[in-house]
Amino acid sequence: MTNNSKLVELYILMKRIRTFEERVSELFIKGHTAGSMLHLSIGEEIAAASMGKAMLKNDSFTTHHRGHGIFLARGGDPKYMMAEIAGKKDGYCKGKGGSMHIADMKLGHLGSNAIVGGGIPTVIGAGLSYKYQSLPYISVAFFGDGAMQQGILYESMNMAALWKLPAVFCCINNQYGMGTKVDRAVGLKDFSGRAKSFGLNTVHITTLDVEKAYFKAKPIIEDARNGKPGFIEIECYRFYGHARMDKSLYRQEKEEKKGRKEDPITFAKNKLINNKLLTIQQIYQLDLVISNEMDKAMNFAIKSPLNSNREIFKDVFDNDKPLPTSIKARINKILNS
Ligand SMILES: Cc1ncc(C[n+]2csc(CCOP(=O)(O)OP(=O)(O)O)c2C)c(N)n1
Numbered sequence: 001m002t003n004n005s006k007l008v009e010l011y012i013l014m015k016r017i018r019t020f021e022e023r024v025s026e027l028f029i030k031g032h033t034a035g036s037m038l039h040l041s042i043g044e045e046i047a048a049a050s051m052g053k054a055m056l057k058n059d060s061f062t063t064h065h066r067g068h069g070i071f072l073a074r075g076g077d078p079k080y081m082m083a084e085i086a087g088k089k090d091g092y093c094k095g096k097g098g099s100m101h102i103a104d105m106k107l108g109h110l111g112s113n114a115i116v117g118g119g120i121p122t123v124i125g126a127g128l129s130y131k132y133q134s135l136p137y138i139s140v141a142f143f144g145d146g147a148m149q150q151g152i153l154y155e156s157m158n159m160a161a162l163w164k165l166p167a168v169f170c171c172i173n174n175q176y177g178m179g180t181k182v183d184r185a186v187g188l189k190d191f192s193g194r195a196k197s198f199g200l201n202t203v204h205i206t207t208l209d210v211e212k213a214y215f216k217a218k219p220i221i222e223d224a225r226n227g228k229p230g231f232i233e234i235e236c237y238r239f240y241g242h243a244r245m246d247k248s249l250y251r252q253e254k255e256e257k258k259g260r261k262e263d264p265i266t267f268a269k270n271k272l273i274n275n276k277l278l279t280i281q282q283i284y285q286l287d288l289v290i291s292n293e294m295d296k297a298m299n300f301a302i303k304s305p306l307n308s309n310r311e312i313f314k315d316v317f318d319n320d321k322p323l324p325t326s327i328k329a330r331i332n333k334i335l336n337s
Pocket residue numbers: 064065066114115116117143144145146147174176177178242
């Protein structure tokens with residue numbers, strides 16, 4: 001595949017991720033999402049798209065709580081993803097995981113984890129199993145800059161380097177951990193330097209150009225496949241609040257305006273036009289197809305049935321044990337004894 005067609009592919013993927021999350025946001029406003037927390041990656045699509053395309057079939061990954069884009073980039077079906085976020089029966093985990101806990105082993109998604117840094121060590125297990133079985137796959141842990149302060153990352157990087165595992169640690173540095181700017185959370189921002197000191201191959205991606213990001217990430221991924229684990233930091237900007245209801249009052253309007261101007265999708269669109277790869281009309285047509293795809297996914301999620309009361313407990317508790325009784329039944333039992 002030529003570089004030119006790669007940019008078209010990457011643009012389409014970023015646009016699909018953005019549109020998917022815009023519809024998820026709509027789903028939330030309409031009261032169709034399960035639970036109150038929803039973390040969008042609008043503005044950060046360059047990370048999911050470049051990494052998602054640079055990984056190969058059968059490679060696996062874990063994500064943090066902001067992982068919709070990564071799952072979509074790895075082949076997640078927007079219909080079943082949206083149904084999961086809505087807590088419906090047709091969701092990837094029958095609606096029992098929701099936005100923050102989607103997983104699908106068939107697509108190599110080893111789980112999303114809401115504990116900051118919690119998904120990182122899983123890739124050590126996956127990497128070890130690939131090495132042990134001589135399988136040509138890698139496993140990637142996706143996490144935010146907040147996880148750079150978690151000890152488990154350093155234990156995992158050390159083991160990956162020591163055992164020469166096919167593992168990659170990908171830090172999506174969106175500049176914030178909830179309301180705390182990264183400058184106020186770390187003494188030294190040289191994340192790659194930290195990883196290098198453990199013996200990892202590193203790259204620090206600061207561009208808005210998704211194509212460049214892809215070509216910088218690819219060799220790190222392929223080196224990992226050959227037993228040299230890697231660390232990739234991708235800088236971007238979280239356009240909106242930490243979660244859907246966060247109005248990010250801790251940020252200056254001026255900063256947000258500047259951050260939102262640095263949009264990887266707008267950058268890719270301009271590059272496509274300037275390099276005469278696509279016309280404005282062709283991009284408009286592509287965007288329309290994507291918009292229709294995500295409308296269908298949203299309607300699918302809304303129409304998907306809820307689980308029955310009995311189904312809700314399945315796969316959550318040990319299936320061989322009796323189901324827990326309701327709190328009301330337990331209180332009545334005490335009162336009547
Ligand atoms: C161990 C742990 N500490 C604190 C929290 C609360 N918490 C949830 S998200 C978050 C910020 C994480 O920031 P980052 O890792 O940069 O990811 P981002 O939300 O920016 O994508 C925090 C502190 C948590 N879930 N787990």
